[in-house]
Amino acid sequence: MSKTKILCVADGGITRELMEKMRELEKYNAEVTIIEDKEMYAMGPITDRMLLIEHNGIDAAPTCPELLKNCADKDILVVHVASVNKEIIDACHNLKVAAVLRGGYENADITALTDHNIKLINAPWRSANAVADFTVGMMIAENKNIARSHKLIFDGKWCKKYVNQEYIHDMRMMTVGLIGFGYIGQRVAERLNGFGSKVLVYDPFIDKSKFQDKNITFVDLDELLQLADFVSVHLRLSEKTHHFISKNELAKMKKTAYLINTARSGLVDTDALVAALKGKDIGGAAVDVYDAEPLPKDHPYLQLDNITLTSHLAGTSCDTMRNSVEIGIEDLKRYLANKPMLNLRN
Structure with a gap:
């Protein structure tokens, strides 16, 4: 043979x-x-x-x-x-x-x-476990100003008040909306359950009956955007999901909500996100992926005070x-x- x-x-x-x-x-x-x-x-x-x-x-x-x-x-x-x-x-x-x-x-x-x-x-x-760990870390870093404080201390500044001061909450008080519930989304939910966060999920393709005992709630996209304190994107990039989060979706989010993207840059309309952050239309964002990498030195993200940036590290x-x-x-x-x-x- x-x-x-x-x-x-x-x-x-x-x-x-x-x-x-x-x-x-x-x-x-x-x-x-x-x-x-x-x-x-x-x-x-x-x-x-x-x-x-x-x-x-x-x-x-x-x-x-x-x-x-x-x-x-x-x-x-x-x-x-x-x-x-x-x-x-x-x-x-x-x-x-x-x-x-x-x-x-x-x-x-x-x-x-x-x-x-x-x-x-x-x-x-x-890399599902690595990305899930990182995603929750990004939520906490943006909400609690961890990376922001680190940078300011190195700049010689001791800051005790931040742009999100009025809506910094414990994770157990936060509602997290997961868009996409595949390998990564499911692991993010598992970690959030340990914090006591309420977890909302939008995924029209998932078999919801498999998750009845997982302490999550399936909702439509509009409801998720309107209720979530964190909106975290976990979709595969395709023609159908390109700029899945754009001006209309950002407009439906709470003014105190954070957008988290550790998936693919193309899922989020960068220009729309910059505009929403500049206008304080949402509370903040944490981003690990970009349309151009390394991030250009003149990128508008670098002019914002309500975003946490990392250099495409989530799966590392x-x-x-x-x-x-x-x-x-x-x-x-x-x-x-x-x-x-x-x-x-x-």
């Missing part, structure tokens, strides 16, 4: 050392080859590549030469940020599964894969990359054992 040939592409995020764990699949009559994407040698270039594909599509990114050179006879490709694009797919003669070890899978041409009857899997919850954790590999291995074990894969995307 011939072996299943698996090609793994390591990089500066999922390193060769981490990718070596894929050799566990050799117990299932597989042959594992590991190569490296030399261009994606560190998290800086990796983040830039992700942003490029997010904004301009998969064809905007170059093909990994090592992947192209080694993929022809492989049955399974395992990548992190290397593109599984049409050039790669056309070069493969036996490809049956493409595994993208990311929460998203923008670097895979899902249309071409489907047309060739090639299965696509990803690692959907790899020593555990995220390890989680990616473990999720991918478990699904590929299922495939090799002729069992249904759990994270199938086409």
Whole structure:
């Protein structure tokens, strides 16, 4: 019986050392080859590549030469940020599964894969815990002025009164609205329950019956915007969700409410958010993702006193990359054992 040939592409995020764990699949009559994407040698270039594909599509990114050179006879490709694009797919003669070890899978041409009857899997919850932790941290930082106070102390200022002084509350008194209730949104809710916060959820696609005992309330979008003290966005970016939060949505929020975005910059209309913050139409915001990264020195966010900014850090954790590999291995074990894969995307 011939072996299943698996090609793994390591990089500066999922390193060769981490990718070596894929050799566990050799117990299932597989042959594992590991190569490296030399261009994606560190998290800086990796983040830039992700942003490029997010904004301009998969064809905007170059093909990994090592992947192209080694993929022809492989049955399974395992990548992190290397593109599984049409050039790669056309070069493969036996490809049956493409595994993208990311929460998203923008670097895979899902249309071409489907047309060739090639299965696509990803690692959907790899950074869910990290992002959930960070999201709640951003809520507290903006509400309690943690980052703002830190900066002022370094500037030699001892500030005891802030722009939100009249509406700083304990988390147990706050209502949090989660827009989107996937892997991350659910984990945010779990953490907020520990604080005693009231949690509202808007997600028209979720099976609400699965969450009847989770101490959350499902509402429509308008109700969430009108009632929440924090509005936190946890959607996947698509044509339908682009600028999901814009002028109309911001106008429905409380004047004391905070907008939190640790998901994708394109979900929020930046110009509309700047206008709402300048006009004090909402209480504040905490933002980790931007239309242009690094944030330009003349960006209007930097002129505001009611926003907390971080440099696209939400998913950063020593555990995220390890989680990616473990999720991918478990699904590929299922495939090799002729069992249904759990994270199938086409």
